[in-house]
Ligand SMILES: Nc1ncnc2c1ncn2[C@@H]1O[C@H](COP(=O)(O)OP(=O)(O)OP(=O)(O)O)[C@@H](O)[C@H]1O
């Protein structure tokens with residue numbers, strides 16, 4: 001049985017010191033909203049708290065954190081089926097690409113109001129290799145090593161653009177490599193430099209990688225950058241959103257990627273490495289509380 005209005009806020013431990021949020025939680029409780037708070041320490045905690053929210057009969061589970069936290073909560077909700085609580089979002093991460101793409105307010109107080117009282121909408125999720133989920137985007141490419149620093153070589157070669165590409169992929173060596181991508185009525189083979197598969201539109205801190213994506217159309221937007229031209233000009237065209245012969249674009253319900261060498265996809269910012277990826281949309285997988293001006297709804 002659901003407890004009307006009850007909500008559980010799952011807060012990434014990185015955001016636990018936010019005073020504005022503490023005040024906003026207090027204010028809502030004074031209004032009579034039954035709001036519990038749990039704080040995560042590591043991967044896996046969020047999913048356990050989602051299970052607790054179901055036991056408590058919560059109508060809403062609120063993810064307080066970045067894209068990675070939303071990913072964990074959304075994935076756990078999707079596995080519950082039809083009677084799952086709705087997802088609310090408080091953006092407390094570094095990039096917050098999903099929340100920003102949805103026009104969710106960045107102020108914790110306003111985001112919390114929306115998360116508890118906002119309109120519920122059915123949205124799609126994407127599933128990868130039957131095991132992983134993403135709510136916002138999978139960005140992939142070929143690289144040898146994952147690092148957290150922008151490498152000096154790339155910076156010297158590309159200037160400011162390297163920050164963008166690095167932020168997008170978090171790879172220290174960007175190489176093109178051959179891969180094969182197949183989907184319904186779609187087939188592509190060639191050298192890919194960057195691949196974006198979007199449920200949402202933006203990644204890498206505001207870059208519109210998949211500008212036509214919608215989160216409730218039952219499709220994923222594939223955008224890939226091929227490597228037949230000099231790197232800096234591609235990147236410019238991607239940044240400016242100009243269509244270009246080096247950009248392949250398709251909207252697909254599923255796709256399969258096969259590569260002879262390892263490639264790494266970031267699923268909402270969390271890395272997954274392999275040679276084969278099957279990515280499929282799960283239409284209407286969860287319910288989410290979104291603002292009326294959410295740009296990702298069709
Ligand atoms: N207390 C904690 N301290 C540090 N990391 C945590 C903690 N609790 C969970 N995590 C980990 O944080 C990661 C998710 O971080 P999240 O994406 O929410 O923030 P971010 O990376 O700063 O934001 P964004 O992805 O929007 O740039 C997950 O891998 C999760 O396991």
Ligand SMILES: [Mg+2]
Nearest residue numbers: 066067068269
């Ligand atoms: Mg993250």
